[in-house]
Amino acid sequence: MRVPLLAALLFQLAAAPVAAQTYASPAPVPRTTSAPALRAVAVKREIEERFTIGLQAEARGDWSAAAAEFERIVALEPAEPQGSTARYDLALAYANLQRNADAARELRAAIALDSAFLAAMANLVSVDLALGDLAEARKIADRYVALAPESARALYSRGIVALQGGDAATAREDFGKLLHANPSYALAHYDLALAEERLGRYDAAQRELESALGLAPTYARARFALGVVLLRQGENAAARNAFARATLDAAGDPALQNIAAAMRDSIKNP
Amino acid sequence: MMEGVSRTQLRLLAVALLTGVLLCGRLAVAGAASIEELLAGGLTPSAAPALLGPITSAGRVGWECKPERAASSARSREADLPPDPGTQ
Numbered sequence: 001m002r003v004p005l006l007a008a009l010l011f012q013l014a015a016a017p018v019a020a021q022t023y024a025s026p027a028p029v030p031r032t033t034s035a036p037a038l039r040a041v042a043v044k045r046e047i048e049e050r051f052t053i054g055l056q057a058e059a060r061g062d063w064s065a066a067a068a069e070f071e072r073i074v075a076l077e078p079a080e081p082q083g084s085t086a087r088y089d090l091a092l093a094y095a096n097l098q099r100n101a102d103a104a105r106e107l108r109a110a111i112a113l114d115s116a117f118l119a120a121m122a123n124l125v126s127v128d129l130a131l132g133d134l135a136e137a138r139k140i141a142d143r144y145v146a147l148a149p150e151s152a153r154a155l156y157s158r159g160i161v162a163l164q165g166g167d168a169a170t171a172r173e174d175f176g177k178l179l180h181a182n183p184s185y186a187l188a189h190y191d192l193a194l195a196e197e198r199l200g201r202y203d204a205a206q207r208e209l210e211s212a213l214g215l216a217p218t219y220a221r222a223r224f225a226l227g228v229v230l231l232r233q234g235e236n237a238a239a240r241n242a243f244a245r246a247t248l249d250a251a252g253d254p255a256l257q258n259i260a261a262a263m264r265d266s267i268k269n270p
Numbered sequence: 271m272m273e274g275v276s277r278t279q280l281r282l283l284a285v286a287l288l289t290g291v292l293l294c295g296r297l298a299v300a301g302a303a304s305i306e307e308l309l310a311g312g313l314t315p316s317a318a319p320a321l322l323g324p325i326t327s328a329g330r331v332g333w334e335c336k337p338e339r340a341a342s343s344a345r346s347r348e349a350d351l352p353p354d355p356g357t358q
Contacts, residue, residue, distance in 0.1 A: 010277040052327075086353070089324050098354035119341040122340075153341055156346070160317075185351075188346070189331060191315055225313055260312065263309070
């Protein structure tokens, strides 16, 4: 009986150093005892944690919780790129809380910190359009196009701003460039047609609308615009047909459906 | 006497005609304006693009940042632009 007990004790003694080697490595000893340095480490850690929590809140659509996290990060004044990124994410939360003026302010601050932040410019143009601030939307859209002249979003955004602001020539140029790289984007054909129509170039407008309708045959707004262009060219019967078809295709857009029906009924049958 | 009456009648007729012409003109202008307003109501530009999504604490630089890639892409499908009608 004593021999197995002795063997077990010897085994335990032999195994002890091996077990000690499997312990988790101890946490590194702080390299400083300086209070400001330790505080900086804690702030950095807090910023990372709040980013994680804020992004999780945005992912589940809890914009109030997300805004609170990013507001705290902004108050901590993180270095770049986290400073501009926190303001960008805070703006996203504000915009989804219908606080567009606050969103615009944060996006301006993000761009001031990072002058080539294209996503912030893209979102600021959209927020400005929602606010009806066409002057700032145009200023930012011009800067966006200057920094990224091939960007589809930059060209589309400035084209829309230009159309809303009555600058049909710029809209024509931007949608033309956008279509050069994306010829099968029906919306761009439609917006280019609007620019052509405003410049009195009805043939070109008709061509673009026919392209849009070739790509998206049930595109009610393009069908209505085709009716307008045909009407301007004196082709009343064809215009009436276009308005009639737009009335059918605009089932999901009652306002457009009413206008199309009124136009159809205002043109007498030959 | 007959001359006086006929002059008055002529004046009345002229005033009536002038009023008629003016009214028709104003109605025609109003009609044209309302048709133009009607047309303008249907000829509205497409919607502004929806907002690009959130960015992680790593920032916008790098291939992993989808919003920044969407903002710079030359392709409409990668740019998160409004979809074509009938393709949603």
